[in-house]
Amino acid sequence: xxxxxxxxALSVSASAVSAAPAAYPTPLPEEPIPTVNTLPQAWPKSWxxxxxxxxxxxxxxxxxxxxxxxxxxPLKGLVRAAQFANSLVSRQRGEIYTAETFFxxxxxxxxxxxxxxxxxxxxxxxxxxxxxxxxxxxxxxYPHLFQFTNGExxxxxxxxxxxxxxxxxxxxxxxxxxxxxxxxxxxxxxxGERGFSSFCADGSMFSVTLDDKGQVASSKxxxxxxxxxxxxxxSTPAMMGKTGWFVSYYGQVQGFDFSGPVPxxxxxxxxxxxxxxxxxxxxxxxxxxxxxxxxxLLYVLMSPNGREGSHKDGGTEVWVIDPAKKARVARFPLRSxxxxxxxxxxxxxxxxxxxxxxxxxxxxxxTGAFVRSLGATVAANPxxxxxxx
Numbered sequence: 001x002x003x004x005x006x007x008x009a010l011s012v013s014a015s016a017v018s019a020a021p022a023a024y025p026t027p028l029p030e031e032p033i034p035t036v037n038t039l040p041q042a043w044p045k046s047w048x049x050x051x052x053x054x055x056x057x058x059x060x061x062x063x064x065x066x067x068x069x070x071x072x073x074p075l076k077g078l079v080r081a082a083q084f085a086n087s088l089v090s091r092q093r094g095e096i097y098t099a100e101t102f103f104x105x106x107x108x109x110x111x112x113x114x115x116x117x118x119x120x121x122x123x124x125x126x127x128x129x130x131x132x133x134x135x136x137x138x139x140x141x142y143p144h145l146f147q148f149t150n151g152e153x154x155x156x157x158x159x160x161x162x163x164x165x166x167x168x169x170x171x172x173x174x175x176x177x178x179x180x181x182x183x184x185x186x187x188x189x190x191x192g193e194r195g196f197s198s199f200c201a202d203g204s205m206f207s208v209t210l211d212d213k214g215q216v217a218s219s220k221x222x223x224x225x226x227x228x229x230x231x232x233x234x235s236t237p238a239m240m241g242k243t244g245w246f247v248s249y250y251g252q253v254q255g256f257d258f259s260g261p262v263p264x265x266x267x268x269x270x271x272x273x274x275x276x277x278x279x280x281x282x283x284x285x286x287x288x289x290x291x292x293x294x295x296x297l298l299y300v301l302m303s304p305n306g307r308e309g310s311h312k313d314g315g316t317e318v319w320v321i322d323p324a325k326k327a328r329v330a331r332f333p334l335r336s337x338x339x340x341x342x343x344x345x346x347x348x349x350x351x352x353x354x355x356x357x358x359x360x361x362x363x364x365x366x367t368g369a370f371v372r373s374l375g376a377t378v379a380a381n382p383x384x385x386x387x388x389x
Contacts, residue, residue, distance in 0.1 A: 038121045039065070039076060041094065045346045049089055049096070049386040050354065051081065051141055052379035059083045059107065061141075063096065064378045065123070068344060068352055068362050074374040077123045080116075084138035086146035088155065089388050094120045097171070099131070099146045099157055101138060115155060115169060129174045131167060135159040143236055143288075143384060144187040150194045154214065158188055166196065168214040177214025182206065187235045189244060192261040199235065203228045209261045218261070225265050226254070234284065234311070238292035238299075245298055245323060247272070247284050249311045253298070253321060270326040272319055278304035285313045287383050288340035293349050293365055297322055297329070301341050314339045314356045318368070332368025335361055342385030354382035 043065075050064045063079040081087055083101040090097070096118040104110040113131035118124065137145055137160035145158040149168075154177070157167040166188060168177040185198035185206045195209040205225045211217040226233050231252045237244035242259035243266070251273070255266035273282075283306025284290070291299050301315035314337040320330035332351070338361075340354040349365035358376035363369060 036122070039123065041121055043091070043120070043388055044069075045388075046344055046350070047076065047388060048342060048344065048352055049087070049388065050360065050379050050382045051087060051384040051386070053141060053381045053383045054379075055381050061085055062379075063087055063098070064382075066360070066374065066378050068350060068360075068374065071372045071374060074360070075378045079118050079123050084141065086141055086143070086157075087386070088146055088148060089120075089386055090148070090152050091120075091388055093152060093171075095126075096120060096123075097146075097155060099136060099155075101136060115157070115171075117171075127174060129169055129171075129176075131157060131169075132176065133159075135161045135165070136167075137164075140287075141384060142187065143386070144189060147188045147190050147196065149190045149196060149210070154194075154210075156188045156190070156196055158186070166198075166208075168210065170214065178210075178216070180208060180216055189237070189256075189258055189263070191258045191263055195261060197258065197263045199226070199233070201228070205263060207262045220262050222263065222265070225256075225263075231269075234289050236288055236290070238290040240292050240296060245290065245292065247290050247298075247300055249283060250306075251283055251300075251302075253323060253326075255323060268326065272300060272302075272321055272328055278306055281306045282317075282319075283310060285311055285315045286339045286341075287312065287314075288342070288354075288385060289315070291341045291343050291385075293343045294345060296324065299341055299343060299351060299365075301338055313337075318351065318353070318363075320368075330368060332363060334363075335370060335373075340383060340385050342387050344387050345389045352385050352387075354379075354385055358382060 046069045052062050054061045061081040063081050065076040066074050081098045086099045088097040098116045102112045111134040113136040115129040117127040119126050137158040147156045155169045159165040164182040166180045185200040189197045191197045197207040203226050205222045207220050209218045231248040233246040233248050237246045244256045246254050252271050254269040257264040282302050285303035286301040289301045298321040300319045302317045302319050303315040318332040322329050337356045338353040342352045344350045351363040351365040353361045360374040362371045
């Protein structure tokens with residue numbers, strides 16, 4: 001009888017519930033699948049491209065398009081940058097370029113090197129240029145392994161087999177123009193209207209001028225532009241127009257004028273004053289350690305724990321340098337160890353810091369004040385920051 005009473009009670013309760021009017025929310029509209037949005041043709045000046053090297057799966061690297069003004073939804077889109085890729089962004093062409101390497105069996109098999117061309121509005125691939133020989137340099141990415149020349153109509157690609165060379169690529173015609181041997185020299189710094197220069201192992205710089213067919217028209221070696229033993233330079237400069245500002249492992253700042261057919265070292269290299277209050281001393285440290293703003297100031301990532309081999313450890317402060325005065329004008333403490341820095345070309349510029357833990361922080365470039373954190377939501381291993389002027 002107890003079971004019968006319980007069954008009758010449940011039945012009455014169910015009938016009461018079914019008789020009550022439904023109180024469901026308004027159904028959401030159907031979402032079409034797939035849904036593809038496009039980016040604005042002219043990206044805001046607050047946007048940057050952050051190279052996520054993705055050390056956990058290097059063949060799956062990517063470029064993150066990031067809105068640095070948004071703490072909630074900073075990620076605007078991703079572009080694949082596979083297998084030790086390098087990248088270029090051209091606002092005037094409306095395209096992103098990735099120099100990539102693929103294997104037919106993902107991690108093995110036939111190798112293909114290519115420049116992939118991506119549309120800046122859709123972030124979709126729109127073409128590719130296959131690079132012959134399977135020789136594109138594969139290393140943790142540096143910006144000066146892949147550069148524009150000839151008014152962004154050509155691209156220069158670094159090769160390493162371990163013999164070194166540079167491939168000249170016509171982006172308009174999508175074809176290879178030439179390959180130039182570069183024994184004992186590395187990195188690509190666009191020079192003059194149509195050419196490039198490279199640092200060499202003996203402390204010299206080798207410069208090449210190209211003709212209108214992409215062939216070598218002339219070349220020249222400039223001796224002793226850096227002291228490899230005492231003041232070796234980080235290979236990634238801060239560019240101000242055609243002037244490149246480099247900093248050494250020990251804090252010496254050296255400028256080069258790349259506007260002519262042959263680079264010209266600027267007189268008066270100077271130190272940023274590293275031997276003060278460090279343990280044992282302040283030194284530049286990180287991956288992308290120096291950047292510049294539109295006012296002509298340099299921003300250098302610094303570590304107080306300078307020692308032999310510390311140049312890639314990352315820094316806890318950014319020092320602001322005025323190269324015209326040859327002096328430091330400000331020091332900005334960071335919230336954590338930074339590995340890369342960049343400055344946006346906004347009317348009120350911001351200093352963007354990629355931290356070793358993957359977090360992206362935004363600071364006021366004038367005062368160093370912390371503005372916002374984008375968290376670790378845009379990249380696993382942010383290693384390069386590219387503002388888009």
